[in-house]
Amino acid sequence: MAPLSSPxxxxxxxxxxxxxxxxxxxxxxxxxGGSDSTGLLLALHEVLRVSGRxxxxxxxxxxxxxxxxEAADEAxxxxxxxxxxxxxxxxxxxxxxxxxxGISAAARLARYRLIGKVAGKIGATAIVVGxxxxxxxxxxxMRSQRSAQAGMPGLSGMAxxxxxxxxxxxxxxxxxxxxxxxxxxxxxxxQGWFDDPSNEDDTYERVxxxxxxxxxxxxxxxxxxxxxxASRAAAFVSGAVQAYPGGLIKLSADCLVEDATxxxxxxxALACVAGGRTYPLAAQSMDRVMAFVTARExxxxxxxxxIFDRRKDGLYLMRENRDVPTVTVxxxxxxxxxxxxxxxxxxxxxxxxxxxxxxxxxxxxxxAVPAGVLKRAKLSQPxxxxxxxxxxxxxxxxxxxxxxxxxxDLFLPRFDLDLANAxxxxxxxxxYPQLPLQSLW
Numbered sequence: 489m490a491p492l493s494s495p496x497x498x499x500x501x502x503x504x505x506x507x508x509x510x511x512x513x514x515x516x517x518x519x520x521g522g523s524d525s526t527g528l529l530l531a532l533h534e535v536l537r538v539s540g541r542x543x544x545x546x547x548x549x550x551x552x553x554x555x556x557x558e559a560a561d562e563a564x565x566x567x568x569x570x571x572x573x574x575x576x577x578x579x580x581x582x583x584x585x586x587x588x589x590g591i592s593a594a595a596r597l598a599r600y601r602l603i604g605k606v607a608g609k610i611g612a613t614a615i616v617v618g619x620x621x622x623x624x625x626x627x628x629x630m631r632s633q634r635s636a637q638a639g640m641p642g643l644s645g646m647a648x649x650x651x652x653x654x655x656x657x658x659x660x661x662x663x664x665x666x667x668x669x670x671x672x673x674x675x676x677x678x679q680g681w682f683d684d685p686s687n688e689d690d691t692y693e694r695v696x697x698x699x700x701x702x703x704x705x706x707x708x709x710x711x712x713x714x715x716x717x718a719s720r721a722a723a724f725v726s727g728a729v730q731a732y733p734g735g736l737i738k739l740s741a742d743c744l745v746e747d748a749t750x751x752x753x754x755x756x757a758l759a760c761v762a763g764g765r766t767y768p769l770a771a772q773s774m775d776r777v778m779a780f781v782t783a784r785e786x787x788x789x790x791x792x793x794x795i796f797d798r799r800k801d802g803l804y805l806m807r808e809n810r811d812v813p814t815v816t817v818x819x820x821x822x823x824x825x826x827x828x829x830x831x832x833x834x835x836x837x838x839x840x841x842x843x844x845x846x847x848x849x850x851x852x853x854x855x856a857v858p859a860g861v862l863k864r865a866k867l868s869q870p871x872x873x874x875x876x877x878x879x880x881x882x883x884x885x886x887x888x889x890x891x892x893x894x895x896x897d898l899f900l901p902r903f904d905l906d907l908a909n910a911x912x913x914x915x916x917x918x919x920y921p922q923l924p925l926q927s928l929w
Contacts, residue, residue, distance in 0.1 A: 495621055496664045498673045502531035505661040509613065510924045511543040516612040518603055519548045519570075519577075521562040523681040524618035526569070527670035528662055530679060532616070533573050549606045551599045552581040555591075562682045569679075578606050600652055607656045613924050614657045619646060622667045647901035649923055654897050657924055715903040720747070721754040722906035729758070729914045732857070734869030735828055735891070737762050737805040737914075744781060744803060752778050757907060760895040761915075762805040763793035764827030768895065797861055804861045807868035812843030816875060827894045829870055835886035837874050844871035891915040 496504070509515070517532065519525040529548060536544060548570045550563040563579045570577035580602040587594050607615050628645045650658045662670070674681060728743035737758060744751065755777060756768045769777065769792045777796060780789045781803060789796045790808055797804040807828065817823045817833040817840075825831050825841045833839050844867065857865075872887050893915075896908040900920060909919040 494664065495666050495669065498527050498531040498662070498665055498670050499535060501661045501665045502528070502535045505616070505659065506532065506535050506539075506541070506544055508925045508927050509544060510926055513544045513613040513924065514610060515544060515546055515614055515616050516603065516607050516610065517546055517548045517575075517616045518599075518618070519550055519566050520684075521550065521566045521682040522618075522684060523671050523674060524620050524623075524662065524667060526566075526679065526681045527674050528616065528618040529570075529573075529575070530677065531673065533575065546575050547606075547610055547612065548575050548577040549603055550577070550579050551602050552579060553595050553598070554582055555586070555595070556685075565682070576610075580606065600658075604653055604656050612656065614659050615652070616659050616661065618662050619660045620662050620665055620667050620670065624663050647903055648928070649902035649925070651896075651900040651902075651905070651920055652898070654900070654920060657921065659925075717749065717753055718904045718907045720750045721757070722910040724750050724754050725758070725907065725910040725914060728754075729911070731891075731915045732865075734865065735762060735807055736857070736861070736865040736869075738801075738857075739803040739805070741800065741802045744784070748778060748782060751781065754907070755781070757895055757904070757911060758805060759792055759794045759796075761828075761891075761893050761911060763807055764892070764894050765792055766827070766894050766898065795864065797864070799858055799861065801856070801858075804857075804865070806861070806865040809843060809864075809867035812868050814840060814842040816840050824892065825870060826868075828892055830890040830892055831870070831872075832888040832890075833886070834888065839887060840873050840875055841870050842873070843868050891917055893917075896920070 515532070517525070517529050519529050529546070532546060536546070548566065550566045552559045552563045560581075567577050567579060582595070582598045582602065584598065603615055606612075624645050646660065646663065648660050648663050650660075652658050671681075724743065724746060728739045730738045730740070732738070739755075739758075752774060756774060759777070760766070760768055768774075773791045777789060777791055780787070780796060780798065784798075786798050786800065788798070793808045793810065795804075795806050795808050797806070807826070813826055815823050815825050815831075816838055817831050818838050819833055819836050822830060822832045823841070826843075829841075831841050870889060893908060893911060896904065896911075900908050902923060905920060905923070912919055
């Protein structure tokens with residue numbers, strides 16, 4: 489990630505992106521009507537207009553979360569702005585029933601889902617959002633409060649690019665632009681914006697952090713170069729990891745003597761994959777795992793739905809046989825199972841996927857795997873059985889199981905791309921889409 493100590497002007501940040509985007513390009517700009525996203529749209533439009541370029545096109549989208557009565561009018565105002573700029577614009581409304589708790593997280597997921605829907609419809613090269621230097625400061629401050637342990641990956645802040653749903657790159661060109669400079673730019677152009685009242689609501693953690701830090705200047709330098717660490721972790725995974733059908737992962741013993749920081753970073757991601765967890769283990773849990781791994785003694789440890797089984801030949805990771813779900817997949821349908829596999833039913837009958845050994849996974853597992861490890865691993869491996877009376881078996885060749893990478897298939901930070909690709913390849917999956925930039929800004 490680029491150093492955060494040198495703020496950029498909005499026009500400069502927009503120019504940096506447009507000079508680096510792979511062309512021809514169609515950029516989908518997420519515009520809420522607030523100052524940050526409005527400034528982003530206008531800056532991108534101005535750079536393209538002044539330069540006379542026609543190899544990059546803009547398209548805007550506004551999501552009405554249906555949480556405030558005035559949101560619909562604000563979306564219409566963005567529509568009017570886009571019409572004046574001759575920029576195509578879509579408004580999508582989040583009409584789903586709202587949860588009673590975790591509304592911010594739910595709204596965020598809904599927003600990305602709806603934006604991704606538009607991106608897929610128009611064939612966008614990338615999605616562009618208006619996160620700022622102020623947002624980055626708040627993110628680092630929040631993560632620092634949650635874990636003061638130096639070297640924690642999250643303390644490096646937001647990534648300047650994130651792959652959403654393993655398909656759409658989300659770019660953040662304003663991460664080095666101050667909000668006050670964006671508002672100054674808009675004021676100079678005579679352009680107004682809307683202030684969301686939730687930005688002053690102390691119910692939200694980010695608002696509390698923002699108010700506490702108004703008179704303080706937190707350190708903006710990441711506490712570690714996460715890109716470099718992730719790259720080393722990727723090399724470690726490529727040399728150390730062997731994956732077996734059904735979700736069993738092995739790290740060779742001779743690789744477990746390498747840099748503990750690199751091993752920890754790789755193991756954090758691998759544990760998410762093995763356990764079907766979107767979020768990594770807490771710092772204290774990873775401390776226990778690393779103490780167990782570096783002790784170099786045979787034994788077992790369970791953390792985050794994952795069994796870590798240390799043997800002479802290496803460290804085995806497998807899903808714990810607890811709360812393993814059962815799902816039914818109709819003919820021609822696709823389902824996610826345990827956040828570890830995408831199951832496609834190509835047969836003519838419904839099938840049930842549950843925990844328990846499957847014959848094809850068992851036969852494909854080498855004899856070199858210790859019997860105790862294999863027996864325990866089989867308890868949480870996917871088992872496919874036919875649904876309904878009269879169906880005693882189903883052709884397993886008609887069932888496709890694609891391994892999932894729980895921490896990366898939804899949101900993949902740019903600095904973890906090499907690591908995610910290394911894990912995907914070890915599981916027999918293809919790599920993720922490359923960043924649509926000729927160079928980083």
